Amino acid sequence: MTDRKASVCVLGGGSFGTTLANLMASEAVPVTLWLRDPEMARHISEQHENPRYLPGIALDERLQVTTDLNAALATAEIVFLAIPSSSFRTVLQQIGPQLAGKQVVSTTKGIEQPGFLMMSQIVEQEAPEAHVGVLSGPNLAKEIAAGELTATVVASEDEQLCRDVQAVLGCANLRVYASQDRYGVELGGALKNVYAIISGMASALGMGENTKAMLITRALAEMTRFAVHMGANPLTFLGLAGVGDLIVTCVSPQSRNFQVGHALGKGETLEQGVARLGQVAEGVNTLRVLKQKAAEEGVYMPLVDGLHAIVFEHKPLPAVIARLMSAEQKNDVEFAAFMSAAPVKS
Numbered sequence: 001m002t003d004r005k006a007s008v009c010v011l012g013g014g015s016f017g018t019t020l021a022n023l024m025a026s027e028a029v030p031v032t033l034w035l036r037d038p039e040m041a042r043h044i045s046e047q048h049e050n051p052r053y054l055p056g057i058a059l060d061e062r063l064q065v066t067t068d069l070n071a072a073l074a075t076a077e078i079v080f081l082a083i084p085s086s087s088f089r090t091v092l093q094q095i096g097p098q099l100a101g102k103q104v105v106s107t108t109k110g111i112e113q114p115g116f117l118m119m120s121q122i123v124e125q126e127a128p129e130a131h132v133g134v135l136s137g138p139n140l141a142k143e144i145a146a147g148e149l150t151a152t153v154v155a156s157e158d159e160q161l162c163r164d165v166q167a168v169l170g171c172a173n174l175r176v177y178a179s180q181d182r183y184g185v186e187l188g189g190a191l192k193n194v195y196a197i198i199s200g201m202a203s204a205l206g207m208g209e210n211t212k213a214m215l216i217t218r219a220l221a222e223m224t225r226f227a228v229h230m231g232a233n234p235l236t237f238l239g240l241a242g243v244g245d246l247i248v249t250c251v252s253p254q255s256r257n258f259q260v261g262h263a264l265g266k267g268e269t270l271e272q273g274v275a276r277l278g279q280v281a282e283g284v285n286t287l288r289v290l291k292q293k294a295a296e297e298g299v300y301m302p303l304v305d306g307l308h309a310i311v312f313e314h315k316p317l318p319a320v321i322a323r324l325m326s327a328e329q330k331n332d333v334e335f336a337a338f339m340s341a342a343p344v345k346s
């Protein structure tokens, strides 16, 4: 690892962008946070708090905030993107040429349709001269902002990018591990959100601990089956960006996807659950996209089918659960079979 700390810009002033920028500022990394809302930018600069997304967290006074996108990017060597997937391309379209030569790291855990594109693939399209990476792992923003310990994964084919991101983000509270499987790391982060919705629902229904463990384990099998079919390395799913992130979002009521599932389990509509959240829950869109892709590709994903049937086809929950519990009883561990399927994307 190198000691050099590059200058950084974080795009997106929501929960995760603010958290990442604040973490780096508190480690004396020169960092600018870009957000759209001038009122919020002024509040953060003067009061050192983001009351909408991180209420009660004292932000570091060295954190620079701006609403001027060009100024934010001008001196940045590393650009982190923490923009919801629904707006990701729109933001990139404004700045593609300015990203030439910079290290651009997506932290966004969603999938674009049409095309079934990961966010870093959108970066490649909109900023073809950038160095591209992704960051993913068990990283609930509020916990990181509160100083809890965790780890994450930076994934890129570009080893210098991995080293530079480790240098700016790694600190006593956050370990940053490197991976070359960008596609697998990114897919893991997007897919687990769907299973967090199911887990939130199971929690609201008062299901047992055995049931929750079964759900998480079968979720891992299902998402890995899909990912291997798509060319990812199955071993990636045993790491922080796979099982690590799956566990945290499936067990923590802090997860927004879990909260949407919980609301559904309590009988709220999807619209009510999402509206009350007031923040992004990427799993809702990923569920739609994934259901369609799994059908096109012929990948067996009974949990995705079941959740889709409840959320979008308005099938009764007991009938869906009964169908899931009468599904074919196949192999427990499919990793041996996954390993013989050669990864094509890394």
Ligand SMILES: NC(=O)C1=CN([C@@H]2O[C@H](COP(=O)(O)OP(=O)(O)OC[C@H]3O[C@@H](n4cnc5c(N)ncnc54)[C@H](O)[C@@H]3O)[C@@H](O)[C@H]2O)C=CC1
Residues within 6 Å of the ligand: 012, 013, 014, 015, 016, 017, 035, 036, 053, 082, 083, 084, 085, 087, 090, 091, 107, 108, 109, 110, 139, 140, 141, 142, 278, 279, 280, 282
């Ligand atoms: N919050 C978390 O714990 C973590 C979130 N992520 C991922 O980070 C991404 C962003 O999530 P959060 O920050 O949590 O969302 P959030 O809902 O807390 O905030 C979203 C932010 O994006 C801004 N935004 C939306 N459209 C925009 C546009 N067109 N231009 C500029 N800004 C725009 C909003 O104003 C808001 O500040 C998501 O894909 C999420 O999955 C990843 C790891 C942890």
Ligand SMILES: O=C(CO)COP(=O)(O)O
Residues within 6 Å of the ligand: 109, 137, 138, 139, 140, 141, 193, 196, 245, 248, 249, 254, 255, 256, 257, 258, 280, 281, 282
């Ligand atoms: O990705 C996350 C934690 O790693 C955040 O999950 P939620 O978007 O469900 O809050």
